[in-house]
Amino acid sequence: MALETSVEKPAPVRAVANAISGWIDRLGPIWVEGQVTQVNRRPGLATVFLTLRDSVADISVPVTCSRVLFDSLAAPVTEGASIVVHAKPSYYANRGTLSLQARDIRMVGLGELLARLEQRRQLLAAEGLFARERKRPLPFLPQRVGLVTAPSSAAERDVLENARRRWPAVAFEVAHATMQGPRSAGEVIEAVRRLEADPAVDVIIVARGGGSVEDLLPFSDEGLIRAVAAVRTPVVSAIGHEPDTPLLDLVADVRASTPTDAAKLVVPDVDDERRGIDDARARMRHLLRSWLVREQAGLDALRSRPALAAPHSLLDARLGELADQRSRLRRQLERQLDRAADDIDHRRARVRALSPxxxxxxxxxxxxxxxxxxxxxxxxxxxxxxxxxxxxxxxxxxxxxxxxxxxxxxxxxxxxxx
Structure with missing residues (x-):
């Protein structure tokens, strides 16, 4: 029932805490799935304390179970394992904390784990997170490469050495994160977002060596998949080996079979590029030489024509015509001048005859x-x-x-x- 409160009659904290405790008690036993992030077995106590974390949201809840139940499990519960717990939620009013009292614990088997991953894959694919049109091309020569991997790991060494062997001037921005266990997904998400915020980083590589399905489980975390889908920088997934296919491979812009393959995909080989430039230069030189030969041949053909072989012959003929025209013009002009002079003399005589x-x-x-x-x-x-x-x-x-x-x-x- 809702608490009847007002400004004049506020409810005390204990009343609110007791009401919450009552509401949670009415919930009854439920089945809860999560990832174990902590196991605490205190000597002399008949209770084992666990911390169960949600695989998507950053929420965790303490779980208590009897030592008898914990020891009777077929496989030991370790940090990072996925389990299903049948528990009774309880609320401790004095501290204001929620906990689960486990009555049954079941390990998530490999087949069931793969089935859950497939169900998650279909759900994310239906949202379009794996669509081909979302894939961004890798830059030809990135200004800076971001690398998310475990510190001092073989994957880090493979990526750095192979990339610098291919292109010695390549620059890296390495963001270390835990690549296995319950904290892995959260740290990888934080590292990816940190590299995404750096404007100098043109491409991000998430690299890890091989491992079991359980070891690679953080790279199928829904929170990590959504975080990678939200970034604008191209992401290369280099998780495990060729047969390993975590969901990160599907949402990434490019999938690399190994960390070494990721280095080959991100930066070009300077020797290959030099050979390509040499080949292009040779082809251009050959094309230019062929063009010059064709043009020279055409020029020789033009020069062999009579008009170009002896161009003064045409000028001589035209000079003769020009001289004839000049003579004709001169004679015609002289005749016109003579007639004009005679006409002037006649007119002068007439004017003089009429003069007073x-x-x-x-x-x-x-x-x-x-x-x-x-x-x-x-x-x-x-x-x-x-x-x-x-x-x-x-x-x-x-x-x-x-x-x-x-x-x-x-x-x-x-x-x-x-």
Missing amino acids: LATLQRGYAVVQDADGRALTSVAGVDAGAPLTVRVADGRVHVLTERVEALTPTTEENRGEED
């Missing part, structure tokens, strides 16, 4: 009054008036003695006399 000066040169004169106006009639001219007579070569200033008007008859008679 030419008329004056024939004996005519222009008479002007004192104001410079030309006189065309005797009207308005008085005797004694000064006049100017314009002749061909100058002016004559005269005074009028008398003015005589002529009639047309008189003019005609004078003309006859003349």
